[in-house]
Amino acid sequence: MSKKPSSSPPSLHKVIMVGSGGVGKSALTLQFMYDEFVEDYEPTKADSYRKKVVLDGEEVQIDILDTAGQEDYAAIRDNYFRSGEGFLCVFSITDDESFQATQEFREQILRVKNDENIPFLLVGNKCDLNDKRKVPLSECQARAQQWGGVPYVETSAKTRENVDKVFFDLMREIRSRKTEDSSKASGRAKERKKRKLKCTLL
């Protein structure tokens, strides 16, 4: 029963990429995973990535689910979202429509997760194309604020700017959520144990 902490497998953080098609979800993922930038656009269905990273000195595993952004069936989308522990909600700062779409993604996630404080980052991608910017920075920040103060970060999958940052920031949030939960859970577990003990006594 008593496992040494060192031999226990590294904790796993499940991240889901959401956002409209073509905003750079896959590009961000591949840049983070493999340091490569994919120039051509090939629509994604649902891609899965998982690797070990060192988060603040601790070895953890990150699992990334890269989604299409417009799943044919809401059921499938919901199922994906349900398995996520944190979300990178991506839009392209050169595409206003993709920015508008983030509103719906946010709502869907909240509906499925039923949790206002789910780890979540609003990501404005393609910041290397600042001259073609369609979404003013202030508007982006305002929306993040309006969503209960989620962080807003601008990235570029092309120049790698802030790519590591969004993934690591999100993982930190997931981690702190988990420790909160587990402290609650262990409290409950103790309660339950007591009750169980009573049961057997009875």
Add this chain to the structure above:
Amino acid sequence: MAPLPLVTGISPKEGPPGTKIIIRGENLGTRANDLIAVEVCGGECSFEWQSKNKIIARTGINGQKGKGDVIVTTLSGGIGSSTVQFRTYTETIGPLKESAVWVEESPVQSLAWGRRTMATSGYHTVDDPLGLSMEGNDKKFPDDLREMFPENSGDLSRENFSPCWFLLENHHGTSFEDLRAGYAYLKRKVEGQKEGQLSFLKTHVGAVIDQLDTMMNLKKKMDNDGDVDIAKRVHNLQDTISKSIDSSHALFDDVLKRREKADNSRAALSVLNRYKFLFCLPTNIEKNASKNEFDIIVNDYARAKNLYGKSEIPLIQKVLAEADEIILEVRKELHKKIQEMPQGVEQQKRFVKSLINLEIQQIGTKQAEMLKITDPAWDAIASRAKYIEATFKRTYEEFQEKEKENLQKDTTKRDPPIRVLFCEEITEIASGQFPDLWRLGQSYFTGELRGVNEPKPGNFKQIILNAIERFCSYVRAAILPQNQKYSTVTAWSFSSSSQLNLFSTWLPTCLRHLRISYASLIRLDLPNEALDIVLKLIDELRLFCLTTILKKAIDKVKKLHEKESWELSVIEFPGATSLPAKLEELLTEALDEGQQMCLQLEVRENPLFDVPNSEGHREISKIIETILECFSTVLEELATERSDDEIQQLPKQIISGFPTNSLLPHSINLNEAKSTISSTITITWEHRLLCCLANAAYCNKIFINNNLSNLFVKYGYPVPKLALENSRSNVNMVFGNLLEMYVEHKADPLVSTIEPSMYIVSHFKWDGVEKFDNLSPYAHECLDNVVAVYSEIFAISPFLLRPILEQIIQTIAEELARLMVSVDDFNVNGKKQATLDIKMIRDVLRLYSNERAKQSFNEALDAIPKLTADENKNVETLLVSIKQRMKIQLMCLTVVNP
């Protein structure tokens, strides 16, 4: 081994069989050939290698359903692992639905055809009614639920469904929070459904009312018609139903047939696809064989054997058998290629390795029995060795042929002779081919080319030795045909001596070629025994080259007489000319050239004259002896050659007493004498004769033993003592001959004048002598003549005075004795006069008189009748006064060491 392949990303992460996926990760193969397998959900995939981080693959049809690992296998890293999983699901396709993907259809589905509900969607991935992930619940619940809930069941569709059972079975690991979320989800779903029914009714209220009306009408009609027609109606209904059943059957039969057809071609296609590699194998092997890509054949064949070798499917067995047959052919071809020459060693080694690989793979097949190659690597060596020998032979014959052609043509003398070109060619072949053969041998003996069977090497060392021996034989046959005694190669003799002469100037070139190829052999680390074969040839060539250089000197020495300038330049030996120095010069040149070409040692060579009394010593000694012999001859010839006018001139000088020219006062020093002789005065034959005498004496006494001997030491040759001794005695003989010639030439006229001047000139008679107051004229003349000869010799070389004068004086004494004995009678004055003359001559010439001369003088005196004491005193007094008078004139004859 390289690190294990690790898959960390797949795109997409799920799909039906046949989905194209991009696989990313680490160490996915160093190159296309390195990647040997990709497996998804336990099923093999077709794949295309992109980079060590990326593969494009298509899932196969025999993977398991559900989640499974993506396993990449490389040659360099082995069987890898994955952090991500692919989920294979079945996209159910009805017979009427088109699909781009060939789907394997499970037997259950085809049986359950009729029961299939059209509502079932392949996309249904929500397995859990609570919408929760099953992760963390993989482990089975430990206790037996049937025991806990004997009455109930966990099946949602059962009447006796128990939520407890369900939750324990499926969610014993789910947190309470999650369960609450699941509950909320379930609730929403149910509400959504309810809402759906209601709103449906709301929106279609008109149609519903219509339906209700119609049903009411129907009921009224039925009531009106009563029971009469009910049976008929039922009948009609039955008919219609059975008709529609028939037509639906027909419809479905048609569809089923189409489906069957489609199934068949689908199956065939998927089999083709799956076994594409195998089916293409025979053609691929043939294609690659024709491109010499045997490595690929080895790989493909190994892969096919691994994958399908144990298969029991007859078709696969048949294809494999076909491949086996082709491989047999490939092996035959490889065996041929191994022995094909010329080709590079590396290629040959590659062929051997490919062959060995194929042999190993065919072990145990019937093809192994059909072609047994004992030791292909050895065959490679043998054929290479044979090729080298053949190349030597061919080259040798080609060049011989070329020379024959060239003999007809008028070749310009500047071009190297054909055999020199041959030497260059064959040494180049040797430098190129031996290393290859040797390297192949090394690879063989280090086991690099070890095959299926125990290696059966022949005698590799003997092969190397033979090849080198052969090489040397050809070189020797071409450039040292005279040394070609015992070899199997027929010598390539010279057709004329001019050809040989022309060739010999190219010997150093040949030597250089040979040395270059020797150096390349040394680098190979061959056994000494092998190197020594070449070394021996080099030694022979060096010696031959040396003798050729020295022999050239012979001809030059023969022409030395043209170089004689009659300069008396030898300080330590007056009278000797610069001729010996010129000989020394010639020899220096030859020895120096020989030393540089042949004596200087290069890598792994021995001194030529290491072994005393070797053939080299004898050769050199013989040539030196010839050279010196020639020199003696030159000396002699120079002395005896006279021009016509000189012959006429000479006797006059002697007869007329004092020479008219050329004789110099003794006081003149040597340097002036030299310049006078060489520049202003015509050189007479006597001078030349004397010079030659001096040269001969100089050579005998000093030059040969000192100068020449030192020369050999200086250039590192053994001193040819015997040759030098012989030539000294030769020179001595020349000296004797010349001496005799000179003496004869001088003494004859001198002596023959004594008698006439005694009698004929003054009608003199010994018994009628009137006056006794002076030396007789004949005695006077005789002494004058001796002094003249003296000065002639002295002017050239005082060393020659004694040997020449002794001879002359001896003849004078003998002549005097003869003359005195033959006198019949003396009067008193005659007695006195004769005694005075003889004594005067005897005393003056005493220093140069030998025993015989002295004896003859005494004989002459004895022939004169005895003088009285008074008469004797008379004679002595006069003798003293005459000596006094002629003192200056005769002084030269009194100097002991002039």
